[in-house]
Amino acid sequence: MHPALSVIFFTVVSGAGFGLYSLTAILQLFRLGPAMDRSELLSALITAFVLIVAGLISSTGHLANPKNAWRSFMRVKTSWLSREAVLAVIFFPFALLYLLGVYLYGAHVPVFFGLMGVIAIVLGFMTVFATGMIYACLKTMRQWNTPLVPANYLLMGLTLGALFHLAIEAYYGANLQFIIGVAGTALVMTGVMKGIYYFWIAKTSGPSINTATTFTRATVRLLDVGHTAGTFLTEEFGYRVEPGRLKLLKTAVFALGFILPLILIVVAGAADGGAFALTVFAVLSSLAGKGVERWLFFAEARHVVNLYHGAQHT
Amino acid sequence: MRLGLVIDLDTCVGCHACAVACKQWNTSGTTGPLTDYRPYGADPSGVWFNRIRHYEVGDYPNSKTINFPMSCMHCEDADCVTVCPTGASYKRKEDGVVLVDQTKCMGCNYCSWACPYGARELDRESGTMKKCTLCIDRIYDETLAEIDRQPACVITCPAHARFFGDFDDPDSEVSRLVRERDGMQLMPELGYNPTNRYLPPRINTPIPTEDVRRDSLVGKVKEWVNKAVAR
């Protein structure tokens, strides 16, 4: 698949935003970890909003006909893309009400605003789940057609959210032990999940050139594609990464996305000063790693139409 | 009604006439134009509803060239329709034809990702998704003679490799062909249940060549003279 930068930016950044929002609200509403004051909460929630909105705006960048984008709310019954759009939009009123509660009352929000917060948390998770399902529901790309995909989107969002939260706490000089534990666990879980995914997509399965052409009792080879230059199909689905580069990029995913941030936050917890700078580096490194991860997610997906263009397996 | 095509892989000669006829008809049809990019440049490209690919099946010397025309299969369980967030993609209840409403499409490409057969192509000029309409503006045109109310590709095919009809009617030509010649679906394992069917090549008994009479001396001389004169 051709990796579109706007979609990569959207899924990484808005995922991080939803993760940060949900995590902050969970920690505050369920009184987990050290108490946060009003300004800490506000900083975290507003940062989350900025990330979500930036992501959503960028998501329209890949539309060829954006003037019809408003119509994407029309098919909630069948389309995950529609569901995602609707969920993302109804997240806002609840999330804003909770934000208002925090603004007015600080860490001790009244029940009504707390309830709004809980609904926003659920909607946030559902939105990220729907983003994952947009890809996971496609039977044409076996690298996407797995429950590992929505699980991965959820965990990635939570991990980035936890790292952002950590950086904000560090900025305010709060006690970091608890949130370092959360972010560390999230990093390890997400890394393991990604490893499982890469292992899973490595073996070939699914349709072959034989089932694609119905000639299942003989070898089938492409003689000619029937067009002299590239087509929409070859541009959109013909994208390939060479195996050497693939290995390098996967190493980058783990090194930048998981290992380096883990080291940085552990050091930040142990060090006396400079915790904020270290956590910012952890966020940046993880963002870079996850950018590469998302790029690979697209670049490695092999659409079955490639079988008609000569590929033997998907 | 369940309208669709049957394509005979035994008789298709791979001439691309159906693709050209399709381009010609549909470029001024309901979803037209079928935009061309750089038509006179080094790498001309553009939107086509129908593409023909060529494969070698089996290993030499027991191999066969198969020409493989593909357009929208008007699938029964068409994911291209269910994934479309705007409702621009739809499947007509009355005849099963899958269409794209050009006024609603936002060009997100999602349906093209969902289609296993590469039947949808984004028009980069209009920003909308385009695909085979089964010549919807032709098959229902009552001003045309009955015989002309068929898709352009079917009418034009010089090898008579294409048939159009109603698969729900057991007596239609398409149903009969599928029944008699084991019409196949492409990638049935994906579960799209495509309406279009492909007829596999017939198994022919080989024509023996050992007993073909060798040319006489006179014949050989004639042949030589002919060649020399033609030169």
Ligand code: SF4
């Ligand atoms: S062939 Fe592709 S575009 Fe046509 S109905 Fe099937 S899935 Fe949809």
Ligand code: SF4
């Ligand atoms: S490209 Fe158009 S027809 Fe296809 S899914 Fe998007 S809005 Fe629907």
